[in-house]
Amino acid sequence: MSVTLEKVDLSLKYTAYYKQVKEELFEGSSDILNAQRSKAFQSFVMQGIPTRKNENYKYTNLHPSFSPEFSFAHSKTEKEADLQEIFRCDVPQLNTTLAFVYNGWFSRKSSAIDQLPKGVILDSLESISKQQPELLSRYASLADPEEDPMVAMNTAFAKDGFFVYVPKGVVLENAIQIINLMEGSSDMFTTQRNYIYVEEGAKLQLLLCDHSENQNNYLSNSVTEVFVGSNAELEFYMLQNQHNKATNIHSVFVEQQRDSRVTTHTASLHGGLIRNNLKFILDGENCEANMYGMSFLDKKQHVDNFTQVIHAKPHCVSNQLYKNVLDEQSTGAFAGRIHVVRDAQKTNAFQRNNNLLLTDEATMQTKPQLIIDADDVKCSHGATVGQIDEEALFYLRARGLDEGKARLIMMNAFAHEVIQEIKLEPLRERIDELVDKRLKGELARCHDCSYGKDC
Template structure:
């Protein structure tokens, strides 16, 4: 089938599937999740799968990713996971509280309680929505189904994902690590819905690792909603390392209250087509948001990072630094929007996107945007797209360094500005190592994985 499929025809495929499995989606699910399905489905019908005519998706063609006849992972597989053997992103010195999401479904670690403080909940979203719906009901959804068709499709299909709750003034000393694995003997579509609530004065670090364990084609549509209450702190790391036949549609929505601090790191080492949507709402005075991103692309890979920060209250600060290295025929996109609403005075917002093209065939689109409705603010943005500085390369070669090593040194220096912002030292060291391997053309391997994942 040609990839030039009419938008309506391709969208109809997914609306028809929803109609076929509607009873299965509602059956056994919670009222909290079911209450959103009908409207979400209607919103998807109205919008359809986004095309390049959609301003927010103008740099990414999703048609080829939605074309295959996928097996939909709407039911949880009966399996027992041995958490002692599960791949932990190969960071041996990092001591974490471990959770597993397999094909969009949460699996508990039944063998150990871990080091989670009293009151902290790390569990299945499906289970919590049934057993403790009050933890979800008091928060209005940040993921608006009428604003993004991928969010609408996720909400219509969503059954499970991970749920994290950190109660008031609790500090989680060991990071929480969620291993997100895709594996099936058929091409598979997965839906994952995650929820994180960090209450007043609480602190936590979360590491989400995305991996594929065999070479079948995958489309993963994930939505994560995060609420950071007064004076809370959250570090959220996303490590993406999937194979070239995987499509990862990843949407994260974060709302911050006064004096909160949230830092997001997105490291894309490998993948086929990746779309990262990241939206912050700074809804309390003195909130601070930091967003760091780094992506490495080769072959015909495509990575699209779309960010939006809404400064809704005065005296808030945001900082964005995204860097990309593109090789061979790869392509990338960055769209960053900063919106300072009226009366959000004393805002300080900074955004930068730098891109390094290693070949003439690589292609990068960048679109920084500022919308400022207040008058007492400090805002700046900038973007660069270029190749390796030949003068600097000549300088290194003149000091006896061969060309390949000199290029590698310059690329590592380019990426290090983002890597150094990772606060978890064992993770930072491991990312440094993986970045070095990635720049040398070596595909990262799952050395300690119980599965066959030589991708």
């Protein structure tokens, strides 16, 4: 009984908090963001912070992550120093247009937003939603607060995030790289809302790197809405590299129009608790959606990938491949839902989840779910949970490789299948290297920075 009360209390704490800061939330925000707040808040009140009784959060207990006394990043702070100077998320040979989000706020000061081709926008949501609200409301929101309490909470609290717009027919030569940095003087909570619009025939490669500095508890609850027009292409790489006291909840919604191609690639290298919600709606014929994910966990880390693909139109292909390597007492979950609606004939939908458990204490939950309402489709799913192949290990050792090295090679080989799907070659090489470091038990930070040595 006391446990239940505690959980209710925790949700109450956040509802009380909303009421307390309501004015701050509304102040300075655009009408378009404010218009949704109250309703989203009501929705959050109804749902509360999800417990394991919520089927969609069955394998992830968020309550401990919400327990610390957080300070909320409701107002903008800028880092004094130039982030471009001190913080180079270094991917050798990768030319990117670099932008920063600092504690949930887009940093115009540090971002190279002027270097983009004409018509391309890379800016803060706060300012775009005020200055060009018509641009933001081009598409109906995909993130329904009623469907997920974390989305409801995000919609109620969000004030800023990044906004990326690639107009019709524009092909970006350089990738856009957004560094999402958390750095608080105490335990901190951020709520970021992002938008990515890739219009008809346009092409974008976007790399989002999540980092955290110093040893505070962080909780980030972000929502990213992505619209990809007909015949457009998006590669969206998410590199999650925070620390063990960071909780990262990221809900990504993607809508695709006909003949478009989208690839998401989620590399969870480091973090205390990571929950990735990824929902694709294939709303035009002949779309291709590729969803790749990999995670490397140790200690008591937890990663949960929750995917949904809705095949709403015929002749589309979706392909999911998720791989996890779990060491020590880490835990993981994968739940993937494929829904082929009536009349979405000639759908090809594939899903695979492979997991490598390195200890007896690590656990993995995997749950495929197919809902097929059409009759001429090709769908498959497969999941494995296993250990390193002892026969292969012996083969490598019999050629003179010591056991540690042989294991490392086997783990790298396991991840290789996902890594090779990274089309940006310099990024692929960099991630290869980071994964290798991560598997060796070394700190795999993807930047040379002067901060945090022990995370």
